[in-house]
Amino acid sequence: MPSDKAQPAIVLVRPQMGENIGAAARAMWNFGLDRMRIVAPRDGWPNSRAVAMSSGAGRLLDEAQLYDDLPGALGDCTYVFATTARPREMTKPVYSPERAMQLAAEKLAAGEKVAVLFGPERAGLENDDIARANAIITVPVNPDYASLNLGQCVLLVAYEWMRQTGDVVHLSDAPGPKGEWATGLEIEKLAEHYEQRLDEAGFFFPPEKAEGMQQNLRNLWSRMRLTRADVQMLHGIMRQMVRWKERG
Template identity: 80%
Template sequence: MPSDQPQPAFVLVRPQMGENIGAAARAMWNFGLDRMRIVDPRDGWPNPKAVAMSSGAGRLLDEAQIFGDLDGALGDRTFVFATTARQRELTKPVFSPERAMQMVAEKVAAGEKVAVLFGPERAGLENDDIAKANAIISVPVNSEYASLNLGQCVLLTAYEWMRQSGEVVHEQNDLGSRGDWATGIEVEKLVEHYEERLEQAGFFYPPEKAEGMKLNLRNLWSRIRMTRADVQMLHGIMRQMVRWKEKG
């Protein structure tokens, strides 16, 4: 059964290759979407190549709804977006994938039934298809090479959906098993240790440049955020190098 999460339906219009349908299913499943509708697939349905390419998203394909025409696929929808990478002469509002998925999230949360249309691989949606949509999602691509694979377009749009649903972690600094972050005192002791040993090794040469070299070295340390384990390891490296030198 499809999930209970309110979400848009992704409608593949006249897809030509089973492999691309499978790639689209895989992309949807990656980002928590499972409402696929397929309109007039060229090679019929079910399609074993789609299942093979779906890589574990076969349940989504099993539950996909098949329609003979686009009107049938959109019959219960209250708002429709059409994806395209090409400029169209139709007078409709045009949104980026990010803004469009913001709108989809708002509309779905308000109880609307939203569809997002994706065209066939060779030339994308026809104007007759886009005429049935309320708005356009324009994918920003290289103007000299506007060809976008069906699976890629679904992936891009599905990712933006997940971003708007608040499930994307934009930054993470989890130390895991590495322990705690090093304190300022611990880093300062490490800096002093290295400066002392490098001084003994004659690294800060010539003398008139020594202060500038030390400043650059301290600046380097400050750009590296270290854990206590990192600091201990670097102390150990320097101690071992000194022992090795003394043995020689």
């Protein structure tokens, strides 16, 4: 059975290839979505190629709802997004996948039922399909090659859904391996250590370029985002190199 968690319905409108339906199911499953609706698939339903491509998401396909037309698939929905890469002469709000899924989460939390439409592989949604949507989702892509595979498009939207509703830890917020990033003072002492030893070794040459070389070295430390363990290791490397030189 589908999960009880509120989520948008993913509606595939007249999909042409079973493999792409399976890829869409796999993308949904990756990011916590399990409510697929299929409208008038070209090759009928069920489709063995969809199951083969779903890679473990076959249960999602087993529970997918089949409709003869789009109005039937949207009968219980209160807000509908339509995905398209082509500009349309329609007075509808246009959102990025990120903003669209933020809005979807807000509407679902308020008790609404949300759907996202994806068109057939060859040409995407028709204007009549989009006319039934409240808003458009457009992905910023290369204008010279704006066509996205059905599975890829579902993946982008599903990923943004997970970002809005899941416990995603962004890299900039992640702790270090031991939860201890190096402090500014520790980085400063590391830089001073290396500058001192490299100066003694005659690295900063010629003299007129020394200041710029030191700045480049400081920039290197700041770009690396070091942990305290990293700093200790780098100090140790330099100390060992100096001892090795002195022994020689």
